[in-house]
Amino acid sequence: MMRPRVGHIQFINCLPLYYGLVKNGVLWNVELIKDTARELSCHLLAGRLDISPIPSIEYSRHWRELTLLPDLSVSCDGPVTSIFLVSKVPIQDLNNKVIALTNTSRTSQVLLKIILEDRYQVRPEFFECPPNLGSMLREADAALLIGDPALYIHCYPPEGLFAYDLGSEWKKLTGCKMVFAVWAARQSFAEEDPELVREVQRSFSHSMSYSLAHVDQLSNEAARWEAFSADFLKEYFTTLQFGLDAEHQQGLREYFRRAHALGYIAEIPQLTFLEV
């Protein structure tokens, strides 16, 4: 029997999960493969992974092949501080302008388009490129950034530019929480060995609880290796939410509903969960 092959998002937002896995010895019982959320979803669908975090939008595109793991997500309720639109002009003036989208994002690209259309009634042009603010703004009027580059913008707001936190914008538009990533197993794997998937789910859920109960210690230990202070990391980790309760699911459904209404996904997926 092989250890289950489990994906891990190698970005600061998933450090609490990794910290708990390390401190609780979980890495003995899983084969952890690190990559971006976007690449992980490719690996999962191609059968190179058994269980993985994936962008929410990818779940909607492949939900018939997948089973959601309960109580796990990367979400926010208002500001997220790591997903920003940075613009040379106010957001409501972006109609017919050009926006550069980081190619590291899936869910946030569609989230931005929903916010622009549904909240501001603006329809810009878009192109995808690597996440470099300087070169993005040479060729575009605004840029979508996620992850580390976006956290820098939160820490050091650029002068003369407008910056919009997409978590806050989503909250203002819908009143909902926003779910950026969910954990899923390949359905065939979950059917073959449901108890093993439940074991992984319990370990991960416990790891998250452990990390948030020890968030000071986590933030101090993380600051040794990350380009941010312990205080900043603690604020970030406690701003993010990692559960998937009824309100998160409501936010996820609202995201899928609007993405579908605007034509970005072909259907509204069902949320099918592993039975625990």
Place this chain on the structure above:
Amino acid sequence: MMRPRVGHIQFINCLPLYYGLVKNGVLWNVELIKDTARELSCHLLAGRLDISPIPSIEYSRHWRELTLLPDLSVSCDGPVTSIFLVSKVPIQDLNNKVIALTNTSRTSQVLLKIILEDRYQVRPEFFECPPNLGSMLREADAALLIGDPALYIHCYPPEGLFAYDLGSEWKKLTGCKMVFAVWAARQSFAEEDPELVREVQRSFSHSMSYSLAHVDQLSNEAARWEAFSADFLKEYFTTLQFGLDAEHQQGLREYFRRAHALGYIAEIPQLTFLEV
């Protein structure tokens, strides 16, 4: 500051190291990259890793760029049980015959050639290929296997074939211990941050001691995921040696001396250690 990028041999012989890393929370402070020893040495020399286990023979070829970590190796004193020559004829009859060498090995290929020449005075032909005993013996009179395929041979000795444990053969030839892999840091990395390398060395050394002090528990937990019984794994883990004391170093020097005398390495390397 980035976590040091550290290589890990993803084979059963290094499970005790991994177990200790997991149980002692060390994986928080290193970025672990798993591969074969052969590939890891490429990554280390190319600067994609900072510290790694590497085949002993690779150390001899690049020792001026490397610094050895004290007290760490994969060695044996007599039988190793995971490195076998499997032959259709007795080993002393292999002169002018053909031997297939697994392409997953570096140190063991040269070890076999030393044993054949110095102990049996036979000079066969060699070719390299993937480790599959069946196809190897279709095209050759004997086959060198290491790792999992060799462990199977130890568990289930093939009928009608001669099997030679290269650890035992080396012991009979020289009276020495045999060192298959050593841990090394890139010298430039070790000079830049010696205390960080010392920290990794201490963590790894402690992980090994921990695992061997808990070898029953380790073997039981490993048997869940490996194709071998807990009893077999315990026997294997306690047959292997993981230190690098004066006797190991003597064995390593003897290996380099003989490899050089037969023309397999250009010079006999100095053993230069990190100061701790």
